[in-house]
Amino acid sequence: MTTKTWLKGNLHTHTTNSDGDESPEHVAEWYHEQGYDWLCLSDHNHLTILEGTDAEKAKWPLLVAGEEVTSRNADGPVHINGYGVEHVVEASDSTDIVTAMRENVEAIIAAGGMASINHPNFRWAFDDGAMMQVEGYKFMEVFNGHPETHNAGGGGKASTDGIWDRLLTNGRRVWGIAVDDSHHYTGEFNANRSNPGRGWVQVKAAKLAQQDIYEAMSDGDFYASTGVTIGDMVSTQREIKIDIDPETTPSDGIQAKYTTLFTGSGGRLLHESTSNSPSYRPTRLDDYVRATIYSSRGTRAWTQPVFIDK
Ligand SMILES: [Zn+2]
Ligand SMILES: [Zn+2]
Missing domain, CATH: 3.20.20.140 (Metal-dependent hydrolases)
Known part of the structure; x- marks a missing residue:
């Protein structure tokens, strides 16, 4: 492989x-x-x-x-x-x-x-x-x-x-x-x-x-x-799992904190996580799921939507 x-x-x-x-x-x-x-x-x-x-x-x-x-x-x-x-x-x-x-x-x-x-x-x-x-x-x-x-x-x-x-x-x-x-x-x-x-x-x-x-x-x-860096990511209809690579401020060595929003149809919030390894399991009620990761430093990352088969 x-x-x-x-x-x-x-x-x-x-x-x-x-x-x-x-x-x-x-x-x-x-x-x-x-x-x-x-x-x-x-x-x-x-x-x-x-x-x-x-x-x-x-x-x-x-x-x-x-x-x-x-x-x-x-x-x-x-x-x-x-x-x-x-x-x-x-x-x-x-x-x-x-x-x-x-x-x-x-x-x-x-x-x-x-x-x-x-x-x-x-x-x-x-x-x-x-x-x-x-x-x-x-x-x-x-x-x-x-x-x-x-x-x-x-x-x-x-x-x-x-x-x-x-x-x-x-x-x-x-x-x-x-x-x-x-x-x-x-x-x-x-x-x-x-x-x-x-x-x-x-x-x-x-x-x-x-x-x-x-x-x-x-x-x-x-x-x-x-500015947000993702280490590893699984993105399938069964599971979306993101490993955030945490950023450290060079001047004081303090790590940033992250909030991830999993959203779906109509921009509706499906799940919110404050973990550095946020995950969500889509259900058949979801049409699509995408994640936005917000860093305490004001930067963001956007994952691509996963489309759920009906
Ligand atoms: Zn241009
Ligand atoms: Zn232009």
């Missing part, structure tokens, strides 16, 4: 090939130095592929192909990431948000890629109402690190978690990803700038190769995080 390990990657990154402030080479080096195993350079309407010597590649994470297919004429920003696209995808110029979403998703799939709906709450462009009218995408951003993306919702607008739950409750099988959407690699790092290192996914794969990473993502064999 092949052993699979967690491989850390960021799926949403900009460089000087679109509106990022550093070269693809510099950006790749930043992520490598921070311990990322792989990285998707997802420039707006540009497929950034880095060719390098072996010496250069040794300073980069594994680079996997992607593009942020960006429709600028729609009534709100429609940005759809295409993962594994084999050629550059031209963005829809429709003014209608749903039409632009549909055309971009279809074009990504036709180019051999998988589609992810980015930052629904960016400029309050759309929510699950529009997303339910679009077929074929596999992912949505449950966390985006850009300061303008309003992940938490409010004022009658659903959070990204809430949008995800509504899609799942309505029978959609969509995986949730956390991403940086990084643009700013120089100057000061602060909450109002679009800096790297805020959201990532850990993919369970046998090999550090684009095909293995994208297959695991397609299968939902990964979790999303803004």
Whole structure:
């Protein structure tokens, strides 16, 4: 049996090939130095592929192909990431948000890629109402690190978690990803700038190769995080069991504490645990179950939903 390990990657990154402030080479080096195993350079309407010597590649994470297919004429920003696209995808110029979403998703799939709906709450462009009218995408951003993306919702607008739950409750099988959407690699790092290192996914794969990473993502064999680390995880219809790898504050050596919420249809709470090894056994009454782990340091992790057969 092949052993699979967690491989850390960021799926949403900009460089000087679109509106990022550093070269693809510099950006790749930043992520490598921070311990990322792989990285998707997802420039707006540009497929950034880095060719390098072996010496250069040794300073980069594994680079996997992607593009942020960006429709600028729609009534709100429609940005759809295409993962594994084999050629550059031209963005829809429709003014209608749903039409632009549909055309971009279809074009990504036709180019051999998988589609992810980015930052629904960016400029309050759309929510699950529009997303339910679009077929074929596999992912949505449950966390985006850009300061303008309003992940938490409010004022009658659903959070990204809430949008995800509504899609799942309505029978959609969509995986949730956390991403940086990084643009700013120089100057000061602060909450109002679009800096790297805020959201990532850990993919369970046998090999550090684009095909293995994208297959695991397609299968939902990964979790999303803004800082919480999972050691081991069982995720089946019979049992969901998570071993949290507790984080220790470097300055005082004190361990963080965790609360895990297992939620299901309608976002309803099924079980709450304060253990570092939370678990839940789904019942036939559950349609789907997913877990969110909250750290006392303010960070989170999201496991992918398990769908329960009836
Ligand atoms: Zn975007
Ligand atoms: Zn972006």
